[in-house]
Amino acid sequence: xxxxxxxxxxxxxxxxxxxxxxxxxxxxxxxxxxxxxxxxxxxxxxxxxxxxxxxxxxxxxxxxxxxxxxxxxxxxxxxxxxxxxxxxxxxxxxxxxxxxxxxxxxxxxxxxxxxxxxxxxxxxxxxxxxxxxxxxxxxxxxxxxxxxxxxxxxxxxxxxxxxxxxxxxxxxxxxxxxxxxxxxxxxxxxxxxxxxxxxxxxxxxxxxxxxxxxxxxxxxxxxxxxxxxxxxxxxxxxxxxxxx
Amino acid sequence: xxxxxxxxxxxxxxxxxxxxxxxxxxxxxxxxxxxxxxxxxxxxxxxxxxxxxxxxxxxxxxxxxxxxxxxxxxxxxxxxxxxxxxxxxxxxxxxxxxxxxxxxxxxxxxxxxxxxxxxxxxxxxxxxxxxxxxxxxxxxxxxxxxxxxxxxxxxxxxxxxxxxxxxxxxxxxxxxxxxxxxxxxxxxxxxxxxxxxxxxxxxxxxxxxxxxxxxxxxxxxxxxxxxxxxxxxxxxxxxxxxxx
DNA sequence: CGGTAAATTGACCTGGGTCAATAAATGTGG
DNA sequence: CCACATTTATTGACCCAGGTCAATTTACCG
Numbered sequence: 420x421x422x423x424x425x426x427x428x429x430x431x432x433x434x435x436x437x438x439x440x441x442x443x444x445x446x447x448x449x450x451x452x453x454x455x456x457x458x459x460x461x462x463x464x465x466x467x468x469x470x471x472x473x474x475x476x477x478x479x480x481x482x483x484x485x486x487x488x489x490x491x492x493x494x495x496x497x498x499x500x501x502x503x504x505x506x507x508x509x510x511x512x513x514x515x516x517x518x519x520x521x522x523x524x525x526x527x528x529x530x531x532x533x534x535x536x537x538x539x540x541x542x543x544x545x546x547x548x549x550x551x552x553x554x555x556x557x558x559x560x561x562x563x564x565x566x567x568x569x570x571x572x573x574x575x576x577x578x579x580x581x582x583x584x585x586x587x588x589x590x591x592x593x594x595x596x597x598x599x600x601x602x603x604x605x606x607x608x609x610x611x612x613x614x615x616x617x618x619x620x621x622x623x624x625x626x627x628x629x630x631x632x633x634x635x636x637x638x639x640x641x642x643x644x645x646x647x648x649x650x651x652x653x654x655x656x657x658x659x660x661x662x663x
Numbered sequence: 664x665x666x667x668x669x670x671x672x673x674x675x676x677x678x679x680x681x682x683x684x685x686x687x688x689x690x691x692x693x694x695x696x697x698x699x700x701x702x703x704x705x706x707x708x709x710x711x712x713x714x715x716x717x718x719x720x721x722x723x724x725x726x727x728x729x730x731x732x733x734x735x736x737x738x739x740x741x742x743x744x745x746x747x748x749x750x751x752x753x754x755x756x757x758x759x760x761x762x763x764x765x766x767x768x769x770x771x772x773x774x775x776x777x778x779x780x781x782x783x784x785x786x787x788x789x790x791x792x793x794x795x796x797x798x799x800x801x802x803x804x805x806x807x808x809x810x811x812x813x814x815x816x817x818x819x820x821x822x823x824x825x826x827x828x829x830x831x832x833x834x835x836x837x838x839x840x841x842x843x844x845x846x847x848x849x850x851x852x853x854x855x856x857x858x859x860x861x862x863x864x865x866x867x868x869x870x871x872x873x874x875x876x877x878x879x880x881x882x883x884x885x886x887x888x889x890x891x892x893x894x895x896x897x898x899x900x901x902x903x904x905x906x907x
Numbered sequence: 908c909g910g911t912a913a914a915t916t917g918a919c920c921t922g923g924g925t926c927a928a929t930a931a932a933t934g935t936g937g
Numbered sequence: 938c939c940a941c942a943t944t945t946a947t948t949g950a951c952c953c954a955g956g957t958c959a960a961t962t963t964a965c966c967g
Contacts, residue, residue: 467902481804484890489804505786506793508899511892512800527902534786535904538779542749545785548792549750555799556756560725560733562806563851567955598913607807612955614915631964646728648755655752658771660779811923842945856923858947875932914963921956931946937939 421496421586422474422521428497429543432654436662442537446530447471447523453516460501460514468524469501475520476596479512480604490605492555493517493597495581499547505530517596538660546656554650562607565646570606571616572645575626575633591635620644665830666718666765667741673787676898680906686781690774691715691767697760704745704758712768713745719764720840723756724848734849736799737761737841739825743791749774761840782904790900797894806851809890814850815860816889819870819877835879864888 426443429435435443450473453459460466462481477494491512494500503511505527534541561570575595583589595602599617600610608616620626625641627634635641670687673679679687694717697703704710706725721738735756738744747755749771778785805814819839827833839846843861844854852860864870869885871878879885 481800483804483808487808489800489807491800491803502789502793503797505902506790506898506900507797508897511797511894531782531786531902531904535782538775538782538785541782541785541789542775542778545746545788545792546750548789548796549746552792552796552799553747553751553755555796555803556725556733556735559735559799559803559806560727562803563733564727564731599915600913609956610914611916611957615955618915650755653752654750656750658749658775660775843947844945853924854946855925855948859923862947908967910966912963912965915961917958917960919957922954923952924954925952926950928949929947931944933942933944935940935942 423495423497423585424473424523425471425497425499428547429540432543432546433539433656433659433662438663439537439540442533442540446525446533448525448529450521450523453477453520453522455516455518455520457516458513459516459522460510460512462511462513463509465508466501466504466510467527469499469504469527469530470522470524472496472498472500473521473523475516475522476518477514477516477520477522478601478605479514481512488604489607490601492551493578493581493605496585499544502548517601537663539662542659546659550650550654557648557650561646567606567608567612568616568619569644569646570608571602571613572620572625572641573647574602574606575620575635576638576642576645576647579633579635591638592632594631595633665740667739667829668717668767669715669741669743672741672791673784676787676790677783677900677903677906682907683781683784686777686784690769690777692769692773694765694767697721697764697766699760699762699764701760702757703760703766704754704756706755706757707753709752710745710748710754711771713743713748713771713774714766714768716740716742716744717765717767719760719766720762721758721760721764721766722845722849723758725756732848733851734845736795737822737825737849740829743788746792761845781907783906786903790903794894794898801892801894805890811850811852811856812860812863813888813890814852815846815857816864816869816885817891818846818850819864819879820882820886820889820891823877823879835882836876838875839877 426435426440472494474496478490479492480488480490482488500514561573578595579593582593599613603610603613625637627636670679670684716738718740722734723736724732724734726732744758805817822839823837826837843857847854847857865872869881871880
């Protein structure tokens with residue numbers, strides 16, 4: 420069960436200098452281990468740290484007035500989370516571990532230091548932010564304008580890709596690691612309808628399920644159904660300031 | 664018809680030093696004037712500049728395979744747009760002027776320089792990104808989990824607030840500046856249903872319409888219907904690195 | 908092996924979409 | 938300032954994707 424640090428993630432975008440790598444590991448504070456189901460940050464609670472996922476899987480969500488839940492994002496090793504601590508005194512979202520997970524905490528002041536000493540890393544933070552913003556606009560368009568089946572297909576591909584980023588051995592078979600209710604809360608559907616759509620995807624021979632595993636049978640066709648766009652392609656970081 | 668620059672916007676978050684203000688105006692390149700309806704950036708086209716809105720109103724959107732449109736964001740004076748040029752060679756979204764508008768272009772390399780010389784401004788860029796990310800999660804939750812009426816009410820408040828940020832004289836009456844079809848493309852609805860919901864909000868005495876103007880009659884109740892959360896409250900930037 | 912959470916399915920309902928026709932509002936050229 | 942051409946806004950009639958409710962079944966867990 421591999422893990423991935425922030426430096427690994429950023430290193431996939433540019434070649435980090437030794438000084439930068441060192442600065443990134445200096446950023447990391449104490450490690451926290453979370454049991455599956457544990458809450459790391461609660462919506463509306465005070466927060467002043469951000470975290471990097473080292474191992475496991477988490478999700479962030481908001482609760483609405485009527486008790487319904489919208490899952491905003493799933494979090495995997497190498498992801499930065501609770502970046503909102505850089506702006507808000509109280510957290511706008513709840514973060515819960517979906518699996519036993521390890522996260523490393525960093526204090527906000529450490530980010531300030533990083534920004535002053537390593538401009539290129541600061542730029543990379545902006546870049547990561549931006550990639551995630553675009554991924555979020557994809558989800559926005561999916562919720563606003565696409566069918567239930569399309570949204571679920573897109574979620575399956577997204578989770579598979581996230582898992583593969585951590586463990587390159589993963590190809591078409593992977594653990595979804597979500598209940599159908601969670602899939603529904605991420606895609607704006609009910610668990611009942613998620614179930615019906617999964618069955619349809621199965622009948623269409625696009626996926627297979629069994630033993631807690633999901634298998635993509637026809638990736639090209641699934642990607643077409645999902646309206647899938649690869650947001651890690653077409654990246655151009657040639658403008659970044661020089662490394663230190 | 665007032666305008667607002669990037670320095671004005673950032674100056675609402677912190678007190679800028681002279682050096683910072685100077686750096687921000689140095690960032691700005693040539694001004695471009697757009698007629699209503701003009702396209703500034705086209706989805707999938709190459710792009711290498713970002714812009715700051717000086718005057719007017721624009722929108723960004725994506726088109727889906729079936730020809731439907733999802734509007735991602737409305738843009739007002741002081742807003743930075745096309746930040747994705749910092750990451751992607753080709754634009755992930757289209758940007759169109761909804762009104763005659765002025766924008767100032769900045770080259771990506773100017774941002775790199777800014778980052779190296781003014782760490783605090785770089786931090787502020789991250790902060791703005793983050794505020795917008797949270798605003799976007801609100802929209803995500805709205806699309807995924809709330810009714811048509813709620814989404815439209817939220818949009819009305821959002822537009823009013825954006826207009827007020829530019830012109831403080833605006834209180835309850837403002838120009839929406841959108842067709843019902845555009846409201847629908849922003850909220851994931853059809854123009855027909857938008858029309859029905861606007862009528863209901865009117866019948867509920869929450870809003871009034873006339874002469875191209877929108878009036879909020881009962882803001883407290885409208886905010887409740889809209890599930891509205893003020894994302895400019897509760898900001899805490901005490902951690903930022905020192906100004907230069 | 909009982910007990911609880913998760914998955915499935917069937918029957919039925921409704922919020923919002925579709926289609927189509929009118930009516931207003933906005934522009935445009937002259 | 939007028940007559941015509943486009944967009945937009947409005948409404949009514951009807952439809953369907955996805956929700957609701959309620960029962961089973963299956964999988965997982967100590």
